[in-house]
Amino acid sequence: MELPIAESLTALDRLVEAMLFEAPSALSTAVLARRAAQGLGRDVRPSDVEAAVERLRARLEGQGSALDVFDWAGGYRLATRADLAATLDASRETPVPASRKLSPSLLETLAVVAYRQPVTKPEVDFVRGVDSDYALRRLAELELVEETGRADSVGRPTLYATTAGFLDAFGLASLDALPPLREIESVLNDPAFNRERARLLALHEPPSDARPSEPSDPDA
Amino acid sequence: MDLLLFFVQRDELDIYDIPIAKLTDDFLEYTRHLTVVDLDAAGEFIYFAALLISIKVRTLLPRPDADDGEEPVDPRTELVERLLEYMRFKEAAALLREREMARAMHAARSVIALPVAAETAAGTDSTALHLSRLDLIRALRRVLTRLPEPVAHTVNRVRVSVAEALAALRSRLLGGEPRVSFQRFTAHAPRPFVVASLLGVLEWARRGYIRLAPAIGDDFLVEAAASALPDPSEVEPAAV
Numbered sequence: 001m002e003l004p005i006a007e008s009l010t011a012l013d014r015l016v017e018a019m020l021f022e023a024p025s026a027l028s029t030a031v032l033a034r035r036a037a038q039g040l041g042r043d044v045r046p047s048d049v050e051a052a053v054e055r056l057r058a059r060l061e062g063q064g065s066a067l068d069v070f071d072w073a074g075g076y077r078l079a080t081r082a083d084l085a086a087t088l089d090a091s092r093e094t095p096v097p098a099s100r101k102l103s104p105s106l107l108e109t110l111a112v113v114a115y116r117q118p119v120t121k122p123e124v125d126f127v128r129g130v131d132s133d134y135a136l137r138r139l140a141e142l143e144l145v146e147e148t149g150r151a152d153s154v155g156r157p158t159l160y161a162t163t164a165g166f167l168d169a170f171g172l173a174s175l176d177a178l179p180p181l182r183e184i185e186s187v188l189n190d191p192a193f194n195r196e197r198a199r200l201l202a203l204h205e206p207p208s209d210a211r212p213s214e215p216s217d218p219d220a
Numbered sequence: 221m222d223l224l225l226f227f228v229q230r231d232e233l234d235i236y237d238i239p240i241a242k243l244t245d246d247f248l249e250y251t252r253h254l255t256v257v258d259l260d261a262a263g264e265f266i267y268f269a270a271l272l273i274s275i276k277v278r279t280l281l282p283r284p285d286a287d288d289g290e291e292p293v294d295p296r297t298e299l300v301e302r303l304l305e306y307m308r309f310k311e312a313a314a315l316l317r318e319r320e321m322a323r324a325m326h327a328a329r330s331v332i333a334l335p336v337a338a339e340t341a342a343g344t345d346s347t348a349l350h351l352s353r354l355d356l357i358r359a360l361r362r363v364l365t366r367l368p369e370p371v372a373h374t375v376n377r378v379r380v381s382v383a384e385a386l387a388a389l390r391s392r393l394l395g396g397e398p399r400v401s402f403q404r405f406t407a408h409a410p411r412p413f414v415v416a417s418l419l420g421v422l423e424w425a426r427r428g429y430i431r432l433a434p435a436i437g438d439d440f441l442v443e444a445a446a447s448a449l450p451d452p453s454e455v456e457p458a459a460v
Binding site: 021022023024070072077078079080081082084085088101102104105107108110111112114115126127128129130131168169170171172179181182 | 221222224264268302305306308309310311312313315316317319320321322323324325326327328329353
């Protein structure tokens, strides 16, 4: 009953699942297609891979599997579902340190690099107001940040950018998936700064459009 | 910037109307504590304090270009802009933290060490302590300010010469007080004065310038034996 075509699709399905299972990092559609073609000894189009991944997703979902395919770092990764996190953590013989988080200063530095990349160390220093030498070196060690070249400005300072590992570690499909940086106005809209808002806007802009919302707001 | 933001938020400062002088004081106070720990960081703090001071100076100086048609720019504008920019990235860091936490809910095969795993492996397992350098400085500051100052009294040595003590006694005796109670004479005086006075009195009594009379308790009275008392500076000075 099974046609050879269907058989080979199944072979692709299984190979894609196996490659995703084995891979320590995200695999892009292009990589999956190339490796599948090599493994199966025939042409595999990226769209075939995408279809296979979708079928795998549906299959895992249908089985109620602990695993799911995630779109991270410009590719696919097989990983456990979030609802398992608590029991999985509890099951570990050597518990993972309560918080496996980056320190605030590393995270802050990483944020500047992520949103401003490619960026030089002096630029990072300027935003943070402190020397970021250690933070950048540490982030590079953690393979979250890498040197991507040198700026054309005086002294040709090193340019830093985030890595694929960064996208993976933060569960981002691509840099476009970064949560948008709030606009200055939005920061000022914060209740904490409401009082100063009108006057501050007046500092930057003509006073005419500086305070449209304030007086009209009955709650203000 | 972190400390600056901390001060602004702690004191609920009007970000438009930052009291530069007070901020500078706060900065310098932290810097004093910091120099104990980390000279590099102290350098950054001093840089900021200097920046604040330069802003203060510019607010105080008359603006030479005030009447060339341009809107006078508040020197604090740059600081406000930097502060706001920094706040944006601090927020971005918080957003990344959320993503990080969400991602940590999913376990995937990892041959390359996860950032965290690497950090733990490197022996810098900070467990639950996720403190910025600023937090550490704050903590240090608390400790340092709470610690009682070592009890160290500066002892100023009071030098009183016998001549000075006698001069004082002489002016009392010649000033219409026929008898002077030694205790009253030396009451509330520093110890060296008491000693010098005693030496002086004994010397003068030996030479017959004054007479001593017993009084109640430990006291004794001093009265002039001659109508004129010698100038105490004649007595060879014996400083105590």
